[in-house]
Amino acid sequence: MSSQIPAYAQERLKGLRSSAHSTGVFTSDFSVNEFLLVRKAGFEPIGLCVGTCVYHVGIQYGSWKKNEELQVLSKAMYHARELAMARMRAEAQAMNADGIVGVKLTIKRLEWDENLLEFIAIGTGVVHGDGHKGFRAHDGGPFTSDLSGQDFWSLLHSGYRPVEMVMGSCVYHVAHRGMFAAMGSTGQNVELENFTSAMYEAREIAIERMQHEASAAKAEGVVGVDIHEGSHGWQTHVIEFFAIGTAVLPLDQEIAPEKIADPIMVLSVND
């Protein structure tokens, strides 16, 4: 489905590419500062790119006393996000964008069915003002990144360019404690090793998956890594570890690293 964009959408996308001309209209969700900085970085916004996916998440229960990854849920979260992202990227490709800046990835639960999740990816497609193709991802398609316009500018000025928004996810069931275990530890502070190791394993799986995506994108590093936990209305002991960041590559021809200006340090007087 991702490659078949409806006719009316294609019409809309066609118009956007000419946005640099006086007749075109571009759409974006940039703030004023973001817009100015993206332009300062040498890029022009051409249009909002959207990808969405409503997904029925399979049902899986963890066994009560076991720490384990819930693979059905993990795969669902992964697959659905990927679908939304791929559709957004297809829109960007259709408008011939070099990349997408400020991608927001959100998940909503649909009210009437607790197993239905809606995944939305939205960002602003941009093109390089001079038609440089060196900013595209390793597969020649548009780069994706969740960086804001300011972050995008800062990243280019630190000598890197965004390649791909990478993520890793692990939905994990944390074991329940037995009654006897709970009674045995009254009167002292003890570490619940079982819980600790559950956190360690789940987080490690998520980080490794993200790192794997980054090396598949042939990136040098990942910036803005956020590792967090969340629950999307699952049972109390089920938790999703999610790692997300922007894979980056050093700029080689676009801006010579030695041309990077030393930033001016500022001490702000207000907190």
Place this chain on the structure above:
Amino acid sequence: MGLFDWLKQGSDPETRAAKEASVQRQADIQQSLRGGRVPSDIATRLEQARTGKQPWLATLTPAELLIARSHGLKPIAAISATCWLHYGWSWTQGHAQGWEAALQRLRAEARACGANAVVDVKMRSIALAVKDSMDFTLVGTAVKVDGLPPSDQPIIATVPALEFVKLLAADIVPTGIAIGAHYEWMTDWRNGAKMTWMGNVESRPLSQLWETVRQRAHAELRKHAASQGNGVLAHINFSQMFEREVDKQPTQYLGRHIVVATVVDVPRTQGSQGYVRDHGRSGDTVSAQEFKMVVDIHAGKTPLTGTTRHHQAYYSNDEEGAI
């Protein structure tokens, strides 16, 4: 169909192998943590990040990456540590114990990837309600300083990279986290805390309880900080008081206070008077910085100030400082 394959889980060899691997991995994690080592899978990942076989991971924002690069810091890996503690004995003391354990583990991971420091260390707690327990999680970015050999005792800085560099530029090294925690029960034998009088009057027993609890917590903080540096910045103050009424017995009050702070090491060569005297003279570290008006182009929360989000483990019922 892919979807139906998942439903048959447990029967196919792939899933079974994954489950077995998971059991082994967890056993290894527990063994390693008990022995104060980094779990093998993590150690492998950190080793690959150290040698450049895998992409580096950094929790830094692009602006922070920019400043890190211009100051010779190179990110190696995003590292983390957790200690899930059950409070069978004391909730309050558990906080000192839990953070300390997490801190040691984070340091071990930093050592494993050959770092000189860990910046942008965030204190986190996972919202998974398990009775009488809490997890103490630290997440940060291990960095290498150009031209320095790997440290045996990497610095743990609870400030973002921007503030880390700002402090370094002023010749101040953020070195770690200090925690002071104290609680005390007070049994109100004479029923002095119950206010029956209508007028304005201080509740002395409760005032006194707070005095003691807070002073002890701060004394603990000083003690903990002294082993890492010579000052602390920006406290998080967390305090609670409870009343417990027991039938036919005097009322009891519990006061608890937790202070968390970033430890810094400030050179004392100039002395406080020296700083004032030298103020404005060029060449001095702190006073050498010029103050200029600038327009911050960052919409919303500026990355230049404020690190409140770094300590979201406490929902804090107190005013917080910048750090």
